[in-house]
Each structure stands twice: as structure tokens, then as C-alpha cells.
Amino acid sequence: MSQFAVLALLFAGEALAQGAAYSQCGGQGWSGATTCVSGYTCVKQNDYYSQCIPGTASTTAATTTRVASTTTSKATTTQTTSSAPASTTLSTSTTTRPVSTTLSTTTRASTTTSASATPSGGSGSGAWSSAYSKAKTALAKLSNADKIKIVTGVGWSKGPCVGNTGAVSSIGYPSLCLQDGPLGVRYVQGVTAFPAGVQAASTWDTGLIYSRGNALGAEAKGVGVHVQLGPVAGPLGKNAAGGRNWEGFAADPYLTGIAMAQTISGMQAAGVQACAKHYIGNEQEKNRETMSSSIDDRTVHELYLWPFADAVKANVASVMCSYNKLNGTYACEDDKALNGLLKSELNFQGYVMSDWNAQHSTNAAANSGLDMSMPGTDFNGQNVYYGQALLNSISSGAVPQSRLDDMVTRILASWYFVGQDSGYPSVTWSSWNGGTGAPSVSGTHSTVARQIARDGIVLLKNSNKALPLSKPASIALIGQDAIVNPSGANACKDRGCNTGTLAMGWGSGTADFPYLIAPADAIKKQASSDGTKVILSSTDDTTAAASAASQAATAIVFITADAGEEYIVVEGAAGDRLDLNPWHSGNALVTAVANANKNTIVVVHSVGPVILETILALPNVQAVVWAGIPGQESGNGLTDILYGSTSPSGKLPYTIAKSASDYGTSISSGDDNFSEGLYIDYRHFDKAGIAPRYEFGFGLSYTTFDYSGLTLSYTDKSAGSSTVAPGGISGLYDTVATVTAVVANNGTVTGAEVAQLYIGLPSSAPASPPKQLRGFQKVSVASGASATVTFNLRRKDLSFWDVGSQAWKVPSGTFNVYVGASSRDIRLTGSL
């Protein structure tokens, strides 16, 4: 709790001042200003965070779009955190199960291949009706030349942002600024470098994930970005070595879907358009612009499309189609993926933009559902597929006028939908000159950055109470990952090197660090107040490491594994990792330290799973701290955990195997037919009976939790509404069953637990993974206290995708319900 105390002191002196633009103005534990400077209103974003947003309260009504998920934010009380469920019906429902319920066949995807296909959707359904009517009014005032400007990027590096479209002054429409990325505003100085998506996911804290999205969106808006290019649900992470997995969330569609919805809701409530990417089947960097992903229909629905459905349900403004092909057709001209799955089945109301230079045609792309060409050219200013080429196709009839009108309507509606048509900040910086000149927008966002850096840490091993540290007499900090790159945190363009502490991967999904607190920076500060002697060996040299380790009571050794986007090759890795070992001979470094110090603690900064067998075989390795990809507040978040001011509460968002081959998937050298189907990550380990080293959902605490009191109630066995709305058939999202359990903290310190619910489908369903995550809730519980966790199961959570009828179906029979602390540490079982 010490950081809260420090914050309270810092803000005590300005308690009477008014909050600056985009600054925090309320939330649990907040003691600073609760009113805002003129022109801004303090708007509650969630229990932890209220923020000064431009305008009056009515302009921020979008906060109500926040998705109510099956999870709720931390509760510090022992009360139940949602309304009490219907009476307990423990496992009594097996005899009353209805026969299989086909929800509807109207989910049928369009399979048309007609060149004149006009997708359904784009109709202004759901929350979009007012934005659509404004867009249609504006559309009526536009010439085709105007319309072409709106759908066409001006060309790579021809505007200040990484993507820019043409302005149309007659309707007050600006040159749209599209900018990376998923963890901060790229190429702009003075913004926050947040923890990566994977770190946010490993908190399993929906309140924090929302707050991160909201802070990201506020910063993007503050610097005039209209469309922020994130969050990421593709890659989902079927390949442990996939180069961009860290930009997204988890190797599970349910957790990724919840994280997508929370992030998008937070971003769009702040006023920026979110972009769900990369759609779809972009699971590796190798050959990403030529390889084809062939994914069977059920697997698409149950794994890869699932989180995009949650994104559309959260009213995401835009979707980015990916570089790869699908069944041999480029994703950005795939009629089934764009017109069919996304715009018809999911009823997506926003627009589809191409990934940068992922467009390969004019007519096929336009008729298949691509709405915006980005960046409008290739990286050499060639290949203009919209612009004049699209105008020609409209004239010749190869692309119908109605299709162009639909593109423009979707783009304008999204702009109106998030309220960008009045008082939007302008761009005062350029991506191409160092990004200086932007207003300061980071406010107090370092707080949420630190909370996620801290709460995303997963404690994997802790023998003999090695942690938390308690004023050790001396401590050795060992490895290059302990310090900031001596050439500067931003020395490598787009973070294209693994030098110094690893706090983000590389590629377009990066931002410049305004500062970077390395582990050694924060630990030295703590050590100085504790009177602890610090010995630093800030290289990966094993001789120096052994020498430092032998001089200290405790040795902390830091290792890494990095990855990124394919356009930069780092130490031989062209995006995807070459293997799942620690970089820089990390196993040898840890071995040298452990041979010299009986109390060795290993800290790992990694983009994804690392094989830890060599390290775990060393008896002197007492603790392993999985510190993830933490962003600018890395060292502070880590120190909070190492010294126990906060108990660790992160859980793995993927499986750590004993051997790379255990995953059953790997980077393809050519096309990928996704022959593993539904069986990725823990779904595969469970089915194949392979023991992982640390399973999906695993994470230790400084306290312990006891689970009891399972209740199950299956209240709605009807087919549900078949109305189609953003996200798909609306009945899929109704809560039909509720499960609760009591989590008691029977240890000695306060801690937060992520209770997880997995479902096993009845035997009447086609062969399915033994367990699938379908609920989670994080609760903070004081020692000796308990809390009730509630899992609300949506109709979709109990369904499988029936290929024959092209519909989600609730299978008949008994559902197994597993509630526990990880995908394998199941504490309570029941049935529905």
C-alpha cells in the first residue's frame, strides 16, 4: 500500500486546485481535486478513476456503453458484488434440460460472391441510429470526389499521422488522423508508454483494463488522433512464438473478448475511435503478406472471431483487415470474412480499413467490404487502389454507387458516434520529425500504468518464503534487464533491439518512453530507505554475475525474451521468436548466479511463454517472478511486488510448457491449415493429457484462498431473441445461468484472487475442449475475510457453433462447471 500513501501525500498539497485537462479527478483512494478547469467536467469512468473530460457531462454519455461483463471490479468487502442469484439449485437440473436449442439460422453468413454484393449492416442498428442519420444527411451533400477523399488515405508519410484521409470542408469533416497503437500513441512525445495488452490481460482486472483503455483514448484524443489503431485480438496466440502476441491479450478467446470490450469501451468513452485488429487469421509474422490461413468454420467462430464479436458488441468504430490470405484470398478482399462474418453475421456498423499496404485490388476489395484504403499507397507511394482507381470503377459500374455510399456512411457514422464532430483537438505534431509539439496529455496516467505493471505480475514460484523481501542486508541485481539501455530507452527505433530492460516488444505497436523506470532504479531507491547494500552487475556476463551473486544475501537475476513485427530483425528474429528459450543465454546467466547464491530470485520480462526447465532444476532458485511486458512503470510495479506492499495477483494468460513441442503448434513455413482446430494452448494440453509446467490461469500470492459454497442456477433455457444487433444475435449475450462461490482469504495478508470458471460442454455437443474459460472475477480480500464471486454465463458461453445449421446451439445434456484458481487448480465442481 505504500504507493497509495505516497500519492496521498503528493496530492494533499493541491487538494483545492482544479484538475487539468484529462487529469484524474476522483476514484477510490483519490484525495486530489474533484472539480476540473473551465471547459472540462469530472466524469466517473469506474470505481478507481474519474477524469476531466472536455465539455459538459452530456458529451461524455458514452461512458454508459461500458460493457457489463461477467466480471466486476475489485471488491474490498466481504459482501457479494452483484445481486444475489436465484436460490441454489445445486446440480439438480440434469433431468429438466431441454433438447438442443437452435438459436436461429439467421446468423447464416453471406456466402455471396457476386461482384455487386452489398453487405447487410451499415443500417444504423443498435446504438448507431443517431450517428447514421447524421451520416446520411452529410452524405447527401457530398460529390463522388468528396466521397473518394473520405475512403482513401493520402499516402504513406504524406500527412502527420501514420494514416490520414482527405478533409471535406463543406461538412466540417477533417483530415482523419489514424495512429498506432495498442499501448500508447506512437511517434508522439510526452504520452504514456502503457504496459502491453498481454500485461493488462494478466491482471484479469476488468476495471484496470477499462482504465487503461480510457487513459489511452484520452491521450490519443488530447493530441488530435481520431482513430487509435488498437486493441489487438489477432494474433490470438495459437503459436507461442508468434511475434505480436504481446500486443494482444491472451491465448483464449473469452479473456481476450472481455479485454477487447473493456478496452474499446474505455477508449471510445474518452472520444477516440478504436480499431479492432488484425482481422483475421494473422497468427504469425513469418510470410505474413503471402501465407494463407485456412481455418475451419467452427474454429473461426469459437476461437478467432469470438473476441471480434465482443469488440463489435462494444460498438467498436473500426476493424483492420490483416495482411494474410484466408483460403487463398487476401483478408482485405475476402467476401466471406468481411461482408459475411463481420458485417452480416456480427452486424458490424463501423468501417473496415486495410492494414498498411494489405490491399491488393480495387474492385475485389471494395465489393468484398473494404471501406478505407490505408495508408492509401504502398510504402513507396505506389499502388493506389482507391482514389482515382475507385472513382473509375464507380463510373464503369464495376463497384456500385451504393457500395461507395455505404463506405462513406460507415466512416462518417463512426466519427459522429464518438462525438468527434465538435471541438476535437487538432494535430500539432508530426510522426516524421520526432513528434514534438503535442500538448501534455499524460496527466496522472502513470498511476494506472503502475497498477497494471504491478497487478499483471505473476508469481510462479516462491519457496521458503523467499519473497517478499524484508530489508535484506545486501542484494545483488544481475543482468542487463535490470537497467535502462545505456544508449537511452528509445535508442532503437520502434524498440527494435533487446538492450537494457525489456518493457515493450518491437514494431508498430510501440510508443516512445517518456521515461522508463528500470528494476534497478526502483529497487535501489527501496534499498536506500531500508539500508540495504546493493551490488549491481548490469551485463549478461556470467563471470561478473557469479562474482556479484557471491557477495550478497539475496541475488535477483533478470532475463528476457523479446519479439515484434517482421519489418525489424532483432538478433536474428524477424518478428516471431526463434525458440522459447530466454535470450542472451539467460539459462547460463541464472545458472551462474544460482551456483553462487543460495537465495536466488529470477525475474523474467517476456513477450510470451519461456521454457523454464533448466532454471527450475537449480535448487538455489527460490522464486520466479513473471514480470511480463510492463511499460514505463516497470521497476515501480516490480518493487511493489518484490517488497510485498501489494501481494501478487496476476495469472498467466497462456500456458508455460515444459517443452516447446508440447504446444502442438508452431510457426508455419508456408500456408497454415490450422489443423489443430480448437485445440490451442490449454485446450490442447487438456485434451492431449500433457502436463504443463505452469498452466493457463496459474499464479501464486503471498496469501492463500479457500473456495466454498458453489451455487448454480440455470434460469433461462429459452432460445432467446433472434434480433440481430452489433455483436450478432442479441440473445447470445443474455445471461442465462449464474454461478457463485465464496472465496475466503485464509492466509495472513490482504490479497486479490482471480476466481475462474471453466465449462465442459455436454456429450451431445460435437467433440470439444474438456474445459473452456467462460467466466472470471477478481476480488481483493483482507486476511480472514471472504467475498462472493459471481459468474454470469451468457447464452453464447454455453453454445457451440453448429456448422450444419450455421448457428450457435446450446447442446442438450449436462454441463460440467469447474471453478478454481487456474485451469488446472479446480476447487469446486458442479453441473448445470
Ligand SMILES: *[C@@H]1O[C@H](CO)[C@@H](O)[C@H](O)[C@H]1NC(C)=O
Ligand atoms: C475456409 O475454408 C474452410 C474449409 O472449407 C471453411 O470452413 C471456411 O469457412 C473458409 N473460410 C473462409 C474465410 O472462407
Ligand SMILES: *[C@@H]1O[C@H](CO)[C@@H](O)[C@H](O)[C@H]1NC(C)=O
Ligand atoms: C495440414 O497441414 C499439416 C502440416 O503441414 C498436414 O500434415 C495436414 O495433412 C494438413 N491437413 C490438411 C487437411 O490439409
Ligand SMILES: *[C@@H]1O[C@H](CO)[C@@H](O)[C@H](O)[C@H]1NC(C)=O
Ligand atoms: C487455506 O485454504 C486452502 C485451500 O482450501 C488450504 O489448502 C489451506 O490449508 C488453508 N490454509 C489454512 C491456513 O487454513
